Amino acid sequence: MLCDTLEKINRKIEHATERSGRTRDSVRLVAVSKRQSMEKIGQAVSCGQVLFGENYLQEAQEKITGDKNRLCWHFIGHLQSNKAGLAAKLFDVIETVDRIKIARLLDKHAGQCGKKMEILLQVNIGREKQKHGVLPEHTEALLRAVLQETKCKVCGLMTMPPWSVHPEDSRTYFRKLRLLSEQLADKGLFASQDKIELSMGMSADYTVAIEEGATLVRVGTALFGKRD
Numbered sequence: 001m002l003c004d005t006l007e008k009i010n011r012k013i014e015h016a017t018e019r020s021g022r023t024r025d026s027v028r029l030v031a032v033s034k035r036q037s038m039e040k041i042g043q044a045v046s047c048g049q050v051l052f053g054e055n056y057l058q059e060a061q062e063k064i065t066g067d068k069n070r071l072c073w074h075f076i077g078h079l080q081s082n083k084a085g086l087a088a089k090l091f092d093v094i095e096t097v098d099r100i101k102i103a104r105l106l107d108k109h110a111g112q113c114g115k116k117m118e119i120l121l122q123v124n125i126g127r128e129k130q131k132h133g134v135l136p137e138h139t140e141a142l143l144r145a146v147l148q149e150t151k152c153k154v155c156g157l158m159t160m161p162p163w164s165v166h167p168e169d170s171r172t173y174f175r176k177l178r179l180l181s182e183q184l185a186d187k188g189l190f191a192s193q194d195k196i197e198l199s200m201g202m203s204a205d206y207t208v209a210i211e212e213g214a215t216l217v218r219v220g221t222a223l224f225g226k227r228d
């Protein structure tokens with residue numbers, strides 16, 4: 001069951017990359033496993049999925065410390081500064097850095113674990129009051145501060161566009177994030193010049209996101225079904 005669903009999603013990803021003249025391996029699927037059981041995660045793993053996204057630290061801690069498969073874990077929730085140490089220890093990538101204080105703390109704790117923290121900057125591309133993320137016009141300053149003050153590797157940008165019932169409504173926001181990332185890339189501000197991550201698109205709109213340049217799509221319910 002879950003293998004079939006995963007296969008369908010991977011096929012949709014493949015078609016979206018073909019439509020937009022991209023290679024299949026330019027997009028990775030982040031299986032968003034928040035509030036999903038270990039059993040379902042295990043099923044996904046047995047069908048070949050290795051990259052997972054989690055939002056809640058306490059929940060993630062149980063899953064990740066029990067992970068014997070050495071899976072890859074991305075943190076995609078809001079990070080409080082008092083939890084930065086735990087997040088740095090548990091996760092391979094933190095996708096939701098939106099202030100310098102968090103980057104400093106992640107850097108400090110990752111250093112103590114002997115690793116260089118890989119992060120994405122979360123951008124509030126729709127300028128929504130209730131959403132986290134740095135505003136587009138403040139993103140360059142944050143990126144420069146992270147570069148100056150930490151050893152974190154800024155691999156790219158992440159966003160959640162304003163909610164809509166129509167996936168096509170997300171397109172202009174996805175495009176805005178891509179254009180912003182291109183501006184910053186032109187200034188050589190990302191950790192890598194040739195592989196800049198764009199984490200955008202969820203269950204409803206991931207194919208639109210891929211058409212607009214997503215390299216990471218975060219899919220939860222479309223893969224696992226309704227959350228507990």
Ligand SMILES: *Cc1c(COP(=O)(O)O)cnc(C)c1O
Nearest residue numbers: 032076202203218219220221222
């Ligand atoms: C929960 C969540 C997702 C997955 O949402 P679905 O609609 O279930 O695919 C993706 N990104 C973030 C940041 C989330 O919190």
